[in-house]
Amino acid sequence: MSEGLLTGTEMTQKQLVDPSEDTLRRLREAFNSGRTRPAEFRTAQLQSLGRFLQDNKQLLQDALAKDVGKSAFESDMSEIILCQNEVDLALRNLQAWMKDESVSTNLLTKLSSAFIRKEPFGLVLIIAPWNYPLNLMIVPLVGAIAAGNCVVLKPSEISKNTEKVLAELLPQYLDQSCFAVVLGGPEETRQLLTHKFDYIFFTGSPQVGKIVMAAAAKHLTPITLELGGKNPCYVDDNCDAQIVANRVAWFRYFNAGQTCVAPDYILCSQEMQERLVPALQNAITRFYGDNPQTSPNLGRIINQKHFKRLQGLLGCGRVAIGGQSDEGERYIAPTVLVDVQESEPVMQEEIFGPILPLMTVRSLDEAINFINKQEKPLALYAFSNNNQVVNQLLERTSSGGFGGNDGFLYLTLPALPLGGVGNSGMGRYHGKFSFDTFSHQRACLLRSPGMEKLNDLRYPPYGPWNQQLISWAMGSQSCTLL
Secondary structure (H helix, E strand, C coil), rough: CCCCCCCCCCCCHHHHHHCCCHHHHHCCCCCCCCCCCCCCHHHHHHHHHHHHHHCCHHHHHHHHHHHHHCCHHHHHHHHHHHHHHHHHHHHHHHHHHHEEEEEECCCCHCEEEEEEEEECCCCCEEEECCCCCCCCHHHHHHHHHHHHEEEECCCCCCCCHHHHHHHHHHCCCCCCCCEEECCCCCCHHHHHCCCCEEEEEEECCCHHHHHHHHHHCCCCCCCEECCCCCCEEEEEECHHHHHHHHHHHHHHHHHHHHHCCCCCCCECCHHHHHHHHHHHHHHHHHHHCCCCCCCCCCCCCHHHHHHHHHHHHCCCCCCECCCCEEECEEEECCEEEEEEECCCHHHCCCCCCCCCEEEEEECCCCHHHHHHHHCCEEEEEEECCCCCHHHHHHCCCCEEEEEEEHHHHHCCCCCCECCHHHHHHCCCCHHHHHHHHHHHEEEEEEECCCCCCHHHHCCCCCHHHHHHHHHHHCCCCCCCCC
């Protein structure tokens, strides 16, 4: 759940806490009026959202730098550009996405029109986390707007600088009768969840995801949960250790390790560990210098609470690289741990920081068995020069996403969904998947009011002839009507 104190945004206390009944009523009335349904309205709102990103790029970069020490490069690559790409994709494809989808009929419905209509759910709640506070708010918002919903946005109060920009500026670009940004901490979020929404989209931890899901269940509200977990990374002996180290170090320490799809630990042989540790040291030095604390390209831990938690994990196993920390700067050095035991805290919780434990295994089978003993992760990575090894990991495990010989670059492809499985979440989004997530697929059959004689065979009294004819007619598929 969101944690910490409310921001100092210059708004009234009433606006800072749970939205009033009037706010939710206003949004629901706007939806019921049909205001958000026309393609023209959706297009206009998406265009305004794009202008928000363009007009406030520097402000957003500054806010992200203050919150988690993100460099302009990381802010652009992982937040602003991805959001703009989603807006542009939705604008290019909105008409096609909204179009009714014709389906095939059988002889019973041959003269009917059968199709799927993509309808908006209604009033949607999007709850975003602090680690990618822009991306993980705006990308689902694009899908919700494209699908024709009204939306309540709840940014994380932990990333307070980004929250301030979103709260003060985003409403100036969107229709305020259809969209609202609400602020507050854990108690306000719990209060918000007591209201009935037509769809809830939550990104955060599995622990809080259970709370959100329980609240949604009270209203039988459909929900998407984008959660996290411990993402494994298997490194085969048949690898170039330096290439692996370059790629792993980049996506482990990106955003100071505060990424839900980052590798949480490495599984490899003892021999590979001995090759990989110096290669990782080489990569870290090249990326961040001899003193990473002075590097402008290494972020900071979000707050003191998470800093203390991560500092405690440095005592697990043996520090092979890094291990330094500075509480005043919320700095944790890029760290590699070896001789780590499965029972230690660093292997019992999602790390969410710049710490990478290495555990040794004797074989690929042992690695797969270890992975399959754990909860299903949001992502899984495999490195090998042997495609059969990578395919073995892909075939014999389950995860939200999979990367062979690279990290989370698949997130830059809107044609691929982002979503977990089991403990790492449910539902998916990005690109058209976002539109589908926020759309109810309504089954529709339109039939002529005449030609009643054709219906006699389905009406009682039934006989053997009716039964045979109906069975034949229902089993006969015709072509999809285009």
